[in-house]
Amino acid sequence: MSCPLGKKALPQAMLLLLLSFQVLITPVTKANEETDKSVNFIPTVEFAVNTFNQKSQDEYAYRMEHIMSSWREEVDHPIVFSMRLRLRRTICKKFEESLDICPFQESHDRNNTFTCLFTVGTLPWITEFQLFKNVCS
Template sequence: MSWPQGRKTRPCAMLLLFLSLQFLITPISKATEENDYSTYFLPTVEFAVETFNQKSQDEYAFRLERILSSREEKVVFPAVYSMTLQLRRTICKKFEDGLDICPFQDGNSANNTYTCLFSIGTFTWATVFKLYKHECS
C-alpha cells in the first residue's frame, strides 16, 4: 500500500506533539504541589507563633523573625510540618491587635530571641492544628 507523501510524517509529528505536551504538563503539576504546601504551611507557622506566645510567661509578644528550616513529614494523615523558627520579642504586649507588624525590641538580650523547633499536624479540610513537639532555646 502506498502512502501519500504528506502522510508519512504525521506519526512523527504526532509523537513530537505528544512529547512537547508532556514537558508542558510537568512544571504545572509541580507548581500546584508548591502552592498546596504554601497554602497550608503559612497558617501552620502562624499557629506555631501564637502557641509560643500563649505558653510564654513573658508579658511581651514574640513575632516571627526568620524561618530557619521547614519540611513536610512523609505521613498520610494529617499533614505534619516540622519547622525551626527564630522568634523575637516585640515592643507590644501580648494579645494586642496588630502583632504581625509590631516592631521588634532593640538590643541583643538573651531573652529577646528564641530558636524553636515545632512539629504541627494540620487537618487541612477543617483548619485545625495539633501541636506534637515544641522545643525552644
C-alpha cells in the same frame, strides 16, 4: 525509495507535540503540590507562633523573623509539618492587635531571639491544630 517530505515530517512533528505536552504538564502538577502545601503551611506556622506566645512567661510578644527550614512529615492523617523558626521579641505586649506587623525590639540581645523546632498536626478542613513538639533554644 524516497518519501515525500510531508510523510516523513508527520511522525517527527507528532513526537515533538507529545514531548511538549510532557514538559507542560510536569511543572503544573508540582506547582499545585506547592500551592497546597503553602495553603496549609501558613496557618500552621501562625498556630505555632501563637502557642509559643501563649506559653511564654514574657510580657512581650514574639513573631517569626525567619523560616529556617520546614518539611512535611510522611503521615497522611493528620497533615503534619515540622518547621525550624527564628522568633524575635517585638515591642508589643502579648495580647495586642496586629502582632504580625508589630516592629521588632531594636536590641539583638540573646534573650530577644529564639530558634524553635515545632511539629504541628493539622486537619485544615476543620481548622484544627495540635502541637506535637516545641523545642526552643
